[in-house]
Amino acid sequence: MARGALLLHPAVKPLVFVASLLPLAWLFYGAATNNLGANPAESLIRSLGDWGLRFLCLTLAITPARLLLGLTPLARLRRMLGLFTYAYVVLHLLAYAWFDMGLDLAEIVKDIIKRPFILVGFAAFLLLTPLALTSANRVVKAMGAKRWQALHKSVYLIAVLAILHFFWMRAGKNDFAEVAVYAAVLGVLLGWRLWRWARQRGAARVARGPGALDSRVRGNDGVR
Numbered sequence: 001m002a003r004g005a006l007l008l009h010p011a012v013k014p015l016v017f018v019a020s021l022l023p024l025a026w027l028f029y030g031a032a033t034n035n036l037g038a039n040p041a042e043s044l045i046r047s048l049g050d051w052g053l054r055f056l057c058l059t060l061a062i063t064p065a066r067l068l069l070g071l072t073p074l075a076r077l078r079r080m081l082g083l084f085t086y087a088y089v090v091l092h093l094l095a096y097a098w099f100d101m102g103l104d105l106a107e108i109v110k111d112i113i114k115r116p117f118i119l120v121g122f123a124a125f126l127l128l129t130p131l132a133l134t135s136a137n138r139v140v141k142a143m144g145a146k147r148w149q150a151l152h153k154s155v156y157l158i159a160v161l162a163i164l165h166f167f168w169m170r171a172g173k174n175d176f177a178e179v180a181v182y183a184a185v186l187g188v189l190l191g192w193r194l195w196r197w198a199r200q201r202g203a204a205r206v207a208r209g210p211g212a213l214d215s216r217v218r219g220n221d222g223v224r
């Protein structure tokens, strides 16, 4: 059986979908049974933010996992995980707007401008929105692969902003342990892409450059 063939099973996508909803169901259950601790609103806002960040990490892990482990069918799950990232972030924003700000739009705008960590989170949300809106196949087709890929590169900036948002929020409490874990995970995922990009660029330059060796001279040891 080809590597990752199990991932092509028709049940995989629905299973991942249901699994992605479990944290939300757990939070709803906690809220309904009064089990979210002393400050349920804070716990809800924070947990939704945490899950937004976790789904962002999962989405960014798909391509390295696919290429390094040879699990090509993993690509089928990337869009769904990306959309769950957005869904959890939207719910995080809505929970904040509702429970912290009483849905007072003027107060929300004031708060976003006043508190830098919220401004940074909001910028990440604004950048995520076009990525979610352009995820459908027909939009990718209409945009063309190159423009779509260029737009979706902003996910790297979003990852940096999300970490900055988290770091800034925790700075007040001098509690960076969790932030460091997420920063390390995202650092590895983005660092791997940077390394791959630099390697591909180097290979392309060697193949193109005036000193590029003729394949007959270099025998079978050409750049791959």
Ligand code: HEM
Binding pocket: 042, 043, 045, 046, 047, 049, 050, 052, 053, 056, 089, 092, 093, 096, 100, 112, 118, 121, 122, 123, 124, 125, 128, 158, 162, 165, 166, 169
């Ligand atoms: C990509 C976008 C975002 C991500 C990934 C994200 C993630 C997070 C994370 C991980 C936390 C810390 C949770 C914890 O302490 O365990 C947090 C806190 C928080 N975020 Fe976000 N966030 C995002 C966008 C936003 C937006 C758009 C807003 C509101 C405009 C916002 C408002 C807040 C607030 C108010 C807290 C602190 C909650 C509290 O102390 O009670 N975030 N966020």
